Each structure stands twice: as C-alpha cells, then as structure tokens.
Amino acid sequence: MSVALAVTVGGLFAVGTFLLLRRDLVRVVVGVAVVSQATFVYLIAMGGVDEGTHDLVPVLETHGGEVPVVADPVVQALVLTAIVISFGTTALALVLSYRAYEENETMDVTEWIE
Amino acid sequence: MSWIVIAPLLVVLGTAVLTLALGQRPQMQRAASVAGAVGYVVAVSSAAWTFVLAPAAPGAAAYQVGDWPAPFGITLVLDGLSAFMLTIAAGVGLASILFSVQYVTPENQRVYYHPLFHMLLVGVTGAFLTADLFNLFVWFEVMLIVSYVFVAFYGTDHATAASFRYLVMNVFGSALMLVAIGGLYATTGTLNMADMAQRLADPAAYGVDLAPAVGLSALLLAVFALKAGLVPFQFWVPAAYTAAPPPITAMFAGVTKKVGMYAIVRLYFTVFAGAPVSVDLLGIAGVSPLAFLAPVLAAMGAASIVVGGFGAVGQDRLEGVFAYSSVGQVGFIAIPIAVAAAADPTGTLRGVAIAAALVFALHHALAKGLLFLSAAAVENATGTDNLRDLGGLAGRLPLLAGAVFVGLLSLIGLPPLTGFFGKFLAFDAAVRGLASGSGALSAVALVALLLGAVLTILYATRVWVGGFWGSETPAVEVTTAEPGQILVLVALAAAVVLVGVGFDPVYRFAETAANAAIDTEAYVDVVGLGGGGDA
Numbered sequence: 001m002s003v004a005l006a007v008t009v010g011g012l013f014a015v016g017t018f019l020l021l022r023r024d025l026v027r028v029v030v031g032v033a034v035v036s037q038a039t040f041v042y043l044i045a046m047g048g049v050d051e052g053t054h055d056l057v058p059v060l061e062t063h064g065g066e067v068p069v070v071a072d073p074v075v076q077a078l079v080l081t082a083i084v085i086s087f088g089t090t091a092l093a094l095v096l097s098y099r100a101y102e103e104n105e106t107m108d109v110t111e112w113i114e
Numbered sequence: 115m116s117w118i119v120i121a122p123l124l125v126v127l128g129t130a131v132l133t134l135a136l137g138q139r140p141q142m143q144r145a146a147s148v149a150g151a152v153g154y155v156v157a158v159s160s161a162a163w164t165f166v167l168a169p170a171a172p173g174a175a176a177y178q179v180g181d182w183p184a185p186f187g188i189t190l191v192l193d194g195l196s197a198f199m200l201t202i203a204a205g206v207g208l209a210s211i212l213f214s215v216q217y218v219t220p221e222n223q224r225v226y227y228h229p230l231f232h233m234l235l236v237g238v239t240g241a242f243l244t245a246d247l248f249n250l251f252v253w254f255e256v257m258l259i260v261s262y263v264f265v266a267f268y269g270t271d272h273a274t275a276a277s278f279r280y281l282v283m284n285v286f287g288s289a290l291m292l293v294a295i296g297g298l299y300a301t302t303g304t305l306n307m308a309d310m311a312q313r314l315a316d317p318a319a320y321g322v323d324l325a326p327a328v329g330l331s332a333l334l335l336a337v338f339a340l341k342a343g344l345v346p347f348q349f350w351v352p353a354a355y356t357a358a359p360p361p362i363t364a365m366f367a368g369v370t371k372k373v374g375m376y377a378i379v380r381l382y383f384t385v386f387a388g389a390p391v392s393v394d395l396l397g398i399a400g401v402s403p404l405a406f407l408a409p410v411l412a413a414m415g416a417a418s419i420v421v422g423g424f425g426a427v428g429q430d431r432l433e434g435v436f437a438y439s440s441v442g443q444v445g446f447i448a449i450p451i452a453v454a455a456a457a458d459p460t461g462t463l464r465g466v467a468i469a470a471a472l473v474f475a476l477h478h479a480l481a482k483g484l485l486f487l488s489a490a491a492v493e494n495a496t497g498t499d500n501l502r503d504l505g506g507l508a509g510r511l512p513l514l515a516g517a518v519f520v521g522l523l524s525l526i527g528l529p530p531l532t533g534f535f536g537k538f539l540a541f542d543a544a545v546r547g548l549a550s551g552s553g554a555l556s557a558v559a560l561v562a563l564l565l566g567a568v569l570t571i572l573y574a575t576r577v578w579v580g581g582f583w584g585s586e587t588p589a590v591e592v593t594t595a596e597p598g599q600i601l602v603l604v605a606l607a608a609a610v611v612l613v614g615v616g617f618d619p620v621y622r623f624a625e626t627a628a629n630a631a632i633d634t635e636a637y638v639d640v641v642g643l644g645g646g647g648d649a
Contacts, residue, residue, distance in 0.1 A: 046296040085288075089262075100278060
C-alpha cells in the first residue's frame, strides 16, 4: 500500500512540476492544482492507513460489526482544509490568467509585454 | 481574562465583515475601517499590557479555542514574541490605513479595498498567535490570498503578471510547507507546537525518530525564507512591491515579510531547539537543528544584503529602490538570527542576538513603511517617482522631504533614530559571536553587515541627492501635496525619532520577546497540555 502511495505522490509531483514549467498559462494553473493534489495524497499517506478498530473509529461501533481499513481522521480534516484553500487559489489563478490573456492577447508567458 | 488573547483577531475579523457590509456607503465604510484599525491598536496594546508588559504580568497567556484542551484543540498563545510582532503590525496597519483613506482614489476604495485590508491583518494576527502548526499554514494562506489580490489590484498588465508569478511561487511554497507539516505530524504524532517541542526534546520517551525532523525543518526554512523574501527566494519581491498599492506595500514590507522571520524564530528556537541530534552532514556537526540553521541562514542573509544593496543602487524609481532595499534589510534581520542559532544555548548571546533581530524588524517596519508611503506621496504630488524627473523637492515640500530625510537617516543608522539601535545591536551580536567561538560565521556576518551599511548609505544618498536636492524640475515646480498624507508621514517620522530617543523600554520589550522565543519550557507551560500528551 505504501509503495503504491509513494509512486502516486512521486508521479503527481513530477507531472505537476512539468506542467508548472510550461509556457502556456493554463498549463501552469493545472500544474499548480496537480502539485497541490500531490501534497494531499502525501498528507493522507503520512497519516498512515491502518486496520480499523472500534477505538480508532468509534462512529462505526453502532454500524454493524465490521470496521474497514481507515486513515487517520485528523489528517483527513487537514486535507479537507487544504483542498478548500487550493480550490480558492486555483480559481484566483484562473481569473488572473484570463485577465493576463485580455491584456496581452496570448496565453504564452514568454510573449508577455513587460 | 484569557479572552483578551483572541480580542485582536476578533476586532479585525469584525471590521472586515463590517466594511464588506458597508460597501455601498463609502464614507461610512472608510470611517468603520479607520475605527477598526484604531480598535486593533487598542486590542493589541491591551493584550500586550495585560499579559506581557504590566508589572505583575504573567508573561504569556493561552486561549483554548472552543475550550478544547491542548494538544487536541486549537490553541492561541500570546507571549512576548507574539506581542512584539503584533505591536509592529498594529502600528504599521494604522498608519497604512490612515494613508490609504487619503491616497487611494475613492472609486478604488469602494467595496473591496477595506475588507481585504482587514483580512490581511486577520491572517497576520492569526499567524502570530497560533500555537498549532497546521493553523499556521491556514493563516499564511489567508494572508497570501489577500496579497495576491492586492498585487493585482490596479489591474495593469504589470500588476497581473506580478500577481500571477507571486501566486504560482507561493502555491508551490505552500505545497512544500504542507509536505513538511505532514512529515512532522507523521514523525512526532502531533501538530501542537508545544507538544511537538516536548516530544522532540525527549525523543526516546515518545518514540520519535529525529533524523526526518531535521530534514523537514530545513524544508520549512525554505518556505519561510520564500515568504520573507530572502535570497535566493527574493525574485518575486521587486515586481510584487512595485505593483501593489503603496500603502499595501508598506504593509508587505513592514508586516507580512516579518511573518516569515517570526515563523523561523518561533519554530526553530521554541520548537526545534531542544531536539538532541548529532548528525554530521556536509561537514556541519551539531547538537540541534539550529546547527543547520546557522550557516544556511547566515549565507542567505549575507546574499540578501549584497543582492538587495546593489539592486537598490541601480534603481531609478523610488519604489524600486525601496523594494530592493527591503530585500537587503531582511538580510540584516536574518544575520542576528543566524548568530543566535550558532550561539551556545546556555549563554546570554542567543537572547541578545534575537533581540537585535527584533529591534531591526521594528526599525525596518517603521522606516520602510514611512519611505514607501513617502514615495507614494511624492508620486501623488508630482505624477512621477522616477529619480530622473525629480529634484528640488526639499525646497518645494519641506515637510515631506523632512519625513523622507528622517526615514533615510534611520535606514543609514544615525543616532538617536531607531535604525541606529537596530544596526548597532546587529553589529554587537556579530562581534559578540566572534568573541564567543562561532568565528567563521560571525566573521562572514560582520563583513556582510559592513558591506550592507555602506550600500545603504550609497542608495540613501542617491535618493536624497537625486530627488530632493538640486534645482526644481518641471514636474516638481507645480506640485502641491495633500496635507492629510503629509500628516501621516510626519507622525511616522516622529515615531521613528521617539522610539529611538525613548529606546530603553523598547529594548526591554524586545528582550522579553527574545527570552520568550528561547524559553521552550515556559511556552509548554502556557499552552498547558492538559489533555494528555499521548494522542
């Protein structure tokens, strides 16, 4: 499981960094989003994925006998917060890139008028 | 009484909401905004007085949000260090909003300017108060998202480009910060800073593996250096500073930059300092993560001084000079911190050096705030802030020129202005470091400080001679300044003089703050890990 997570995090970071270094603004914004996603998967991985017990997930006690494999709930709360922030930032980045397109009539960063 | 800790946060949050609601009534909105800034000053000073400065003050206080006990809930802590930084934020914030009301055109102020300004203060206040690592990230984001909007505020192509670059840089930095925080959580099993300090100081008892903690702390250093604009992470600074509205630039240089430096001091000296590691990496051996911080931060600080100094000398626009000068001046804050990190933890040097960094931070907030606002006033009066088109302002606008003169002299470090004590203490820390054994590092620090001092004199003279002396140019001949703007500038210049003349209590405050920063035990006591350390 942890190998799969590590590969996913590494792959996402690689793709995100690649996109961040593009000249096209939209790709940069997508790169920003992908890098953020990579950190979220990483955070979940850091919380660890454990065999569930009733101690770990008290809510599930009244929910049938079986407790599934679960991740640390604290980390999930953190990731949820981070996702909200990331949505906001990505939306702002999209607005800014649209504005930059209006001013420069190009999405290519190298053709920006300074 | 502990509710006073959260009062500054509530005041600015309330003002932000109120100004948003008053968006259709510009005059009331402006009045509410100024009143909110005054309320913030009152809240901060009463909190600082009650818990830190009063004769029988406890020295620090904690507020457990929602009564959830630490380390499970969110804890806000006001100790000497937070109080000192909040005082800076309150002072610069008030001056900046008073200036904004008269400088920014009424159309631009409508609807969003004031709510955004107070949200910036919300982020800054939260970052100074929180005792929770993830919360620190959230407050950073609150502050940064507002900053992106402010950099793009004027909507020109230059502003949009600067804002976009600033955003991409910082989102990448925030991703790294999350990686570091996630890693520290996995390593230590807690996010509460006091709890983390306790666990790192006694790794065997809590089963903490220290090797990853050292690396993750280094990652955090990179993130905070990015926020503080230290070389090699300085390249967003000049574009963002020249694009944002000038009163906001004063806030950026005076306050949000200091949040990065505050985070370095808080995390390294309060949280990581106790961690006993003996790693030998790249020839740097030491007993705590501070051993790694010292040479890296000294190198960054020295490079910042050089890059910022030479950059400022080569600029033609006033705003450009001061923006590059900010890069250099942050180096002056970083170097005493590096000396403190290299110092013996049992000696007095560590406290003295951190106090030097704090005094310099205060000086920079006042002087650079004054200078950025002056540049704005000059541009408002003459239509340009390019040194080539200026000249003879001293004869035309003596009060404005006088305020700039005080700011420049403080930057150079002439007694009895605040800047003198900032520079004096920074040199003092480096010399003491030289005497106490951390030889090579302190020598580098001393050379960098000297070079920085010379470069500061160079560009300050250039600004004065180029813009204020000499014969009046066509742009200057017809100028009249807004009296309200000049009043704010004169008040700030008076503050620079007053803090310098009455320096003794200021230094005692800085000393208290520095001692609070290095006293991990007191911090742990205040947070009160009543909920039990084991999660």
